Ligand SMILES: *[C@@H]1O[C@H](CO)[C@@H](O)[C@H](O)[C@H]1NC(C)=O
């Protein structure tokens with residue numbers, strides 16, 4: 001969810017011994033460290049990583065860290081273990097110069113963007129959209145707990161009318177009495193969790209909706225029995241239930 005690009009530019013000027021730059025990046029982000037060097041003959045670039053391994057144009061990658069032909073270092077999906085000092089070395093037959101950047105990898109517990117509590121009062125048959133999006137580093141994962149306790153993740157369908165969209169929004173196609181209750185969204189990552197609750201209610205009140213539901217069920221039952229035993233008194237008793 002959080003993909004921030006950080007560019008650090010290290011300028012190696014002739015005669016400059018070392019330049020130190022600090023950079024804080026969020027865990028799970030993407031990092032580009034650029035190294036510009038100047039010299040005659042044009043210098044060769046290499047990077048020394050915090051664990052002292054070396055990237056060069058002939059050995060341009062280690063794990064998730066790669067070096068472009070122009071010397072830019074890329075780290076995809078940074079980890080806490082990526083913290084440390086990265087040193088770019090430019091060398092030619094006349095000598096060498098280097099510059100370093102200290103990389104801090106920060107973590108951020110999830111924070112849900114929407115209010116902690118929300119009440120949705122809907123007419124029966126209306127669609128429900130309950131939003132849930134969060135920031136954090138590493139990017140948080142989301143899940144919804146629906147009133148019966150089932151956990152639903154983004155891009156998952158349930159019971160034919162409930163779907164969690166890829167962006168975390170919970171959607172119920174046509175709300176009915178069985179959909180009443182509390183829906184709880186949790187955003188979590190390695191460093192924490194955040195929650196919000198959306199209460200779904202139906203206009204006319206839960207009691208009214210339940211009574212309507214019971215009558216509908218009984219009428220279905222009595223229409224079936226009406227089919228088996230055509231009896232006027234059964235039908236009229238249904239009307240007054
Ligand atoms: C190096 O190449 C990358 C693309 O591969 C580009 O984004 C970056 O700006 C280049 N850096 C320099 C210093 O030219």
Ligand SMILES: *[C@@H]1O[C@H](CO)[C@@H](O)[C@H](O)[C@H]1NC(C)=O
Pocket residue numbers: 131132133165167168169
């Ligand atoms: C998620 O996507 C749906 C449909 O594309 C959209 O209606 C909704 O606003 C989005 N949610 C957020 C939090 O942006």
